Amino acid sequence: MTTLPLKMIDLPYDRDALEPHIDRATMCYHYKNHYWGYYSKFVNALKEIGIGASEIDLEFFYRIDDLDIEDSYKQLLKNNWGGRWNHSMFWQWMSPSAKLGTAFKKILENEFWSEESFRDKFLSAAMGRFGSWWAWLVKKDERLVIYSTPNQDNPLMRWDFQVLLGVDVWEHAYYLKYQFRRDEYLRNWWNTINWERVEQLWNGYEGF
Numbered sequence: 001m002t003t004l005p006l007k008m009i010d011l012p013y014d015r016d017a018l019e020p021h022i023d024r025a026t027m028c029y030h031y032k033n034h035y036w037g038y039y040s041k042f043v044n045a046l047k048e049i050g051i052g053a054s055e056i057d058l059e060f061f062y063r064i065d066d067l068d069i070e071d072s073y074k075q076l077l078k079n080n081w082g083g084r085w086n087h088s089m090f091w092q093w094m095s096p097s098a099k100l101g102t103a104f105k106k107i108l109e110n111e112f113w114s115e116e117s118f119r120d121k122f123l124s125a126a127m128g129r130f131g132s133w134w135a136w137l138v139k140k141d142e143r144l145v146i147y148s149t150p151n152q153d154n155p156l157m158r159w160d161f162q163v164l165l166g167v168d169v170w171e172h173a174y175y176l177k178y179q180f181r182r183d184e185y186l187r188n189w190w191n192t193i194n195w196e197r198v199e200q201l202w203n204g205y206e207g208f
């Protein structure tokens with residue numbers, strides 16, 4: 001069992017490094033308040049129910065339902081494990097500099113015909129739910145599939161797929177700068193995608 005470090009990851013760039021697409025104020029709030037909130041609630045819930053950090057691995061999701069605890073604790077663990085994992089990955093799915101490399105561009109074109117058509121499909125999944133959610137690109141049987149999941153859920157909770165890319169479509173991810181203009185946020189976020197990380201994940205990289 002590979003245990004996951006029970007800590008917040010540092011932002012791999014400065015708070016203003018993704019300007020003008022993601023502004024400094026949003027980055028500060030998102031990281032310090034929201035990410036911290038998921039992390040601390042998860043850690044506190046573990047303490048309250050007496051689960052040690054050494055028992056936390058990627059399969060922990062699947063075991064939550066079998067734990068001998070109250071249902072409200074199960075939901076609390078899922079929400080905050082999800083929030084913590086999703087955001088830990090999200091910070092690394094953005095970069096001030098990474099570009100789509102030739103190798104992964106070919107893989108995208110194989111599945112979606114062109115980078116533009118992939119972008120349109122991914123962004124329409126990211127636009128298309130009610131409430132708060134995430135949109136995902138996953139690797140399933142050597143192919144690329146787009147999903148979205150509500151709340152802080154993610155594909156790991158239901159399927160054993162390699163998650164390659166995800167975008168936070170909660171209002172807190174864009175409201176300070178974009179207000180209700182979710183589509184503008186998503187189109188600008190597109191310019192921040194860390195394709196290098198996406199390609200590493202496609203190639204089997206596991207980790208934070």
Ligand code: MN3
Nearest residue numbers: 034168170173
């Ligand atoms: Mn968020």
